Amino acid sequence: MSPSRADLVADCSRCVGLCCVVPAFAPSADFALDKPAGVPCPHLGLHPAEHFGCTIHTELPERGFAGCTVYDCFGAGQRVAQAPSYAGHDWRDPDVRPAMFADFEVVERLHELQWYLLEAVERCPDPALVDEAEGLLEQVERAAASPRDVEVVRLQLRADPLLGEVSDAVREPAGVDLRGHDLAGQDLRGHDLVAATLRGAVLLGADLRGVDLTGTDLLGADLRGADLRGADASGALFWTRLQLRAARTDTTTRLPDLPA
Numbered sequence: 001m002s003p004s005r006a007d008l009v010a011d012c013s014r015c016v017g018l019c020c021v022v023p024a025f026a027p028s029a030d031f032a033l034d035k036p037a038g039v040p041c042p043h044l045g046l047h048p049a050e051h052f053g054c055t056i057h058t059e060l061p062e063r064g065f066a067g068c069t070v071y072d073c074f075g076a077g078q079r080v081a082q083a084p085s086y087a088g089h090d091w092r093d094p095d096v097r098p099a100m101f102a103d104f105e106v107v108e109r110l111h112e113l114q115w116y117l118l119e120a121v122e123r124c125p126d127p128a129l130v131d132e133a134e135g136l137l138e139q140v141e142r143a144a145a146s147p148r149d150v151e152v153v154r155l156q157l158r159a160d161p162l163l164g165e166v167s168d169a170v171r172e173p174a175g176v177d178l179r180g181h182d183l184a185g186q187d188l189r190g191h192d193l194v195a196a197t198l199r200g201a202v203l204l205g206a207d208l209r210g211v212d213l214t215g216t217d218l219l220g221a222d223l224r225g226a227d228l229r230g231a232d233a234s235g236a237l238f239w240t241r242l243q244l245r246a247a248r249t250d251t252t253t254r255l256p257d258l259p260a
């Protein structure tokens with residue numbers, strides 16, 4: 001059975017801190033430490049009473065870990081941690097560690113694909129494309145349920161053109177094509193971005209105040225620090241919670257209805 005988007009929301013209370021262990025981090029404005037892959041962040045609470053929680057959770061930006069406040073595993077952490085094959089174990093057990101880490105990396109990418117495909121099914125006006133998206137969604141779900149030896153790239157290569165076709169159908173008549181453009185720091189106020197594609201665009205710190213993003217394709221767009229105050233982002237296409245958290249919004253921003 002295919003998941004709902006609510007199933008693709010991280011539930012750290014049911015995880016074992018996988019996102020604080022599995023990835024490597026280089027020191028940057030988003031992460032203050034050099035952390036190799038597979039090594040727990042020193043701020044991860046490993047004492048039984050800490051339940052794999054972040055011990056500096058309430059002061060992440062001040063401590064130089066702003067990246068942790070926007071990160072999103074798409075619910076992969078709890079799915080892997082709660083898998084029957086790992087019952088009673090976590091990554092500290094050397095017998096399960098390699099498989100658990102590998103599963104997390106695969107399931108995270110598959111859940112992200114599901115996130116986009118679910119929106120495609122929900123919003124695409126073309127029934128043939130909806131059928132295709134539903135079929136692929138089921139395949140991705142089967143892969144996520146049994147992630148060993150899954151060729152994620154093969155599924156991504158099928159999803160990419162399909163999501164492009166869905167985007168074209170949703171954005172008809174299409175707006176301006178700015179996919180992949182470097183728009184970092186640019187003042188985009190007053191630009192007509194309705195039904196535009198900003199797929200993969202760099203909008204780091206861009207000024208989008210008051211802009212209407214209805215039907216705008218944001219798949220993969222880097223919106224860190226982008227100013228969306230007063231913008232209408234409620235009808236944009238392929239939003240993620242990560243993008244929303246990374247952008248600057250306030251009560252005047254019209255936001256999409258994403259699961260919390």
Ligand code: SF4
Nearest residue numbers: 020041043044054068
């Ligand atoms: S700082 Fe906290 S949230 Fe960030 S990786 Fe370390 S333990 Fe996890």
